[in-house]
Amino acid sequence: MIKRKRFGQHFLNSNSIAKSIVVEAQITKNDIVFEVGTGQGILTPLLCENAKKVISVDVDETLVKNAKSKFSTLENLVLKSGDGFKKKDVFTIFVSNLPYSRSKDAIEWLAKTSFSHGVIMVQKEFAEKLLAKSSKNRKAISIIANHAFKITLLSKVGKNNFSPPPKIDSVILKIVKKNKMSKDLIQTINKIFSYRRKTVKNILKQFNIESVIDKRVDDLSGDEIINLANKILEK
Numbered sequence: 522m523i524k525r526k527r528f529g530q531h532f533l534n535s536n537s538i539a540k541s542i543v544v545e546a547q548i549t550k551n552d553i554v555f556e557v558g559t560g561q562g563i564l565t566p567l568l569c570e571n572a573k574k575v576i577s578v579d580v581d582e583t584l585v586k587n588a589k590s591k592f593s594t595l596e597n598l599v600l601k602s603g604d605g606f607k608k609k610d611v612f613t614i615f616v617s618n619l620p621y622s623r624s625k626d627a628i629e630w631l632a633k634t635s636f637s638h639g640v641i642m643v644q645k646e647f648a649e650k651l652l653a654k655s656s657k658n659r660k661a662i663s664i665i666a667n668h669a670f671k672i673t674l675l676s677k678v679g680k681n682n683f684s685p686p687p688k689i690d691s692v693i694l695k696i697v698k699k700n701k702m703s704k705d706l707i708q709t710i711n712k713i714f715s716y717r718r719k720t721v722k723n724i725l726k727q728f729n730i731e732s733v734i735d736k737r738v739d740d741l742s743g744d745e746i747i748n749l750a751n752k753i754l755e756k
């Protein structure tokens with residue numbers, strides 16, 4: 522039996538918010554849109570109106586079956602079941618009201634994938650990590666996200682715009698791809714953050730690299746952390 526709770530099934534119930542997400546996605550008739558989480562399909566037909574093709578995936582086979590019968594006349598729609606973050610489809614635009622428990626996986630997967638831009642809905646707290654200005658609130662995912670994308674906060678969405686309402690408010694973000702990242706670079710950034718109290722000198726020592734830098738990870742800029750990760754990978 523499917524445990525739906527862990528799939529983050531809080532469905533958007535506001536048509537005006539759905540329309541604003543699609544407008545912000547700036548879809549043209551040349552675009553292939555990839556949607557993770559078809560849900561009850563509030564976004565899916567709107568995406569189809571604008572795109573050349575829409576690939577929409579949901580892990581819940583019942584939802585996919587319902588969507589197949591509801592949207593059977595949409596010729597540019599491909600509905601798939603399974604884990605959207607394991608699919609290998611090629612696309613130009615990503616749109617998703619993300620299943621919140623998969624937000625970090627989604628960002629790492631998108632960082633490794635080639636596409637132009639996307640619009641995503643995430644929990645407010647997760648967005649705060651991505652947009653953190655102070656290094657204290659920064660996590661590895663903040664560094665990964667900001668290296669891979671230009672991120673813009675578009676709007677806040679109250680919990681009552683979902684059925685059933687989640688416990689926390691959400692926000693809509695626009696992400697524009699800047700850099701495609703390798704799996705190794707992502708892994709190394711995560712590793713550096715597991716040593717965030719150590720100095721650069723001591724971190725590099727573990728990889729047999731000599732350094733005199735006494736700064737801690739929290740004292741480094743995002744670019745300096747990327748450079749540090751690349752240095753470790755070059756070894």
Ligand SMILES: C[S@@+](CC[C@H](N)C(=O)[O-])C[C@H]1O[C@@H](n2cnc3c(N)ncnc32)[C@H](O)[C@@H]1O
Nearest residue numbers: 528532533558559560579580581604605618620
């Ligand atoms: C927050 S709901 C959004 C649904 C719909 N797009 C909306 O806006 O109402 C998240 C959806 O993602 C689906 N989902 C969860 N994990 C998934 C995964 N790994 N791959 C694809 N879909 C997933 C859930 O079944 C659910 O339908």
